Amino acid sequence: MNIIQCEELSKSFGRRHALQRVTCAIDAEKIIGIIGRNGAGKSTLLNIFAGYLKPMTGSCKVFNENPFNNIQTAANMIFIDDRLSFSDYLSLEDILKMGADFYPNWQNELAYRMLDYAGIDLTAKHQQLSKGQLATFNLVYGLVSRCSLTILDEPMNGMDEAIRTDFYRAILKEYLAFPRTFLITSHHLQEMESILEEILLIDEGSVIAHAPLDEFKEQLISLHGPSDELADLLSETEVYAQKIVAGVTSAVVDASKLFISEEILRTKGIKVSALTASEVCMYLTNKKGRDIDAIFD
Amino acid sequence: MQSLTNISLKTIVKKQVKWKVKLNISALSSLVIVQIIFAVLTSSFGSGSYGSGSGNLDVHFSIYSLDIFLIISAIWAFIVALLFTAKAYRIDDLSVVSSRTSSTIANILVMIIYSFIAVILMISTYYLQVLGILLVEKKSFVIDHLFISPSVFILCFSSICLFGAIGLLFGTSLKGPVVIKLFLSTFILFSFIYIFMAPNSINLGSLIMLPNIMISVLYMLVATLCFSLTIWIANKSEVSRK
C-alpha cells in the first residue's frame, strides 16, 4: 500500500490552475523534500493530502483512503505551517496537554526537553511568541505528535541559522527513532539536502521530477571549456543554460543525453562538474531563454 | 511499516467538546454580564408597565417576567453560534485531530450545553432581579408564577437552542460551497423579510394558544433540522489556514 497515491489530480481556484493532472506516489516512510517556486502548487497539493481541500478531478488516496473530511486520516496526519493556531486562552503548556490528549503517540517529555533547549517559556501564550520561537514551537508540536504522515510547510521560516541546524538534526533523529513519512517544503534546499531521501519538484502545477536525491542531482551537469570544442557538443544535447565569455563557454546540460565520457572531455580541456540539488532545481524550473542578465543587456 | 492509529468519531467528538466547552467559557460570562446589565436597567420599569388612577389613588404596575432575558439569551446564542463558525475558530480545529464532521458535531453539542447553562443563568438572573427589587426598592409584588415550571424551562431551552442552531447553520453556509452559500443566504434573508414584513399572515395567535410543550417540540424539530443541514454542509466544505 502506498502512503500517498495521486492520479491525474487537478485543482483550480477560479481561473487559476493550481494543479494540473498530477500523478505521483509516495511508497514508504521517507523524508521527502517538496521543492518549487512560490505559486508552483506545493501548498495546494499538501492541503489535499491533509484532507483540507478536495481535488477537482482525479483522485488522491492517503493510507488507501480519501483524506477529505476523513477522521482516520486526521488521526495519522499532522500539518504544520506558520499559520498553526490555538485558542488565546491556552498557554504553551496547555497546548502540549491538548496535543497529548488528541495524538496517541505524543511524546510530552521530549517536547519539554526540546522547548527547554530552545529557551522557550512554557507559560507564554502562542500569540506572544516571536516569529522564530513560533516556528520552533510549531515544529516541536509536529515532531512530538509522531504522526505517520507529518507535513512541514516551511518549518524553519523565521528561525535563526544555529537553531535551524539543530532542528534539521532533530527531524533526522526523530525519524530514526520513530520512522514516518516527512514531507518538508523549503526554499533553502541546500540546508536540508543531507537529510532528504527523495525530492519532489513541482513547477506550475505539475510534478516535473520525483526521484531519490542523488539521481535527481545527477540529471544535469555543468560543462566549462573552450567554446569551439563545446559548440558541437551542445548542439547534440539539451542545454539548460549557457554563457559565453571571452571564448570560454559555461553550460548546464542534460547528463543523460551526453554520450561522451568524462576522460575524453578532459582531454579536450572541458571541465565537468556536478551541480548541487538547489542548482538542478533552479535550472529545471527556469523558463528557457529567460534569465536575469537579459534585463540588463 | 508503522501501524496506523484507528480512532472513532465518537472519541474525537468527546475530546473536542471537552476542550471547546472549557475554552469558550468567556461566552457564558459575557452572557451573565449582559443579563445583569439588563436586569439593572429594567429594575425600575420591568418589561412592561401600566398604571391607572382614580381619585386620590394612583396605582402603578410594573411587569417583571422572563421575556427580556429570554430574548437576550436567544440573540446571544445566535451570535455565539456565528462566532463558532468564524475562521479563527475553524482553523483552531485543524491543530488537533479533527474532521469537518467531528468539529461540527462538537460545536452543536457545545451549543446545546451552553443553551442549557444559559437557561439556568437566565432564571437565576431573573430571580436575582426580583430579589434585588424586593430588598432595595421595597415594592410589593403580586406573584403570578413563583416557580418556573418545567414546561417553561423547556420552552426557554428550545428557543435558545433554535437560535443557536440557526446561527450555526447561517455561519456554516457562509463558508460552504458557493451554491449552498447563495441558496441558503437568500432563503434566510427572505424568511426574515417575510416574518417582519407580514406578521399578520403567520397565524401566531394560534401558535401562542398552543401549550408550551408543543411549541418546544416544534422549536426542537426545527433546531434539529438546522443542525442536520449544518453537518451536511460542513461535510462538503473545504478548509484552509490561509
Added chain:
Amino acid sequence: MHVHLDGTTPIYMQIAEWLQHEIIADRLQADQKVYSQYQLAELFNINPATAGKGLTILLEEQLLYKKRGLGMFVTMDAKERILLKRRNEILTKMAQEIVLEAKRLLVSDEELLVLIRKTQEGLE
C-alpha cells in the same frame, strides 16, 4: 569527517570512501561489524537511505558481507583489495592528469620523467 555538500561527490560515495579509508587504516578490521545505515546517518547527519547506498556499494564490491539479521561485516581480504584498487584507479587518474597538464604546458615526455624521478628522490 564532515560530509561535503558542495556537489562534487555524491554523499553516498563519500560514505563509501570513508568506510574504505577506515578499513585501510585498520579501524575496521576483517570480520568486524561495520556501522549500520542508522548509525552512519546519525554520525554524519544524513538520511539513512543515503548511508545505506554507501554500504551497498561496498557490499557489491564484496568488501563487506551480510550476516542475516546481524548486519554487515568486513570481508577477509577487503583491505588488500581496496589498496589494490586505489593504486590502480587513483594513480592512473593522477598519471593521466599529469601527462595532460605537461602537454598543455609544453613539457616534453623526457622532462616529465626527470621531474617525477626528482620528486621520488626528494621524498626518500
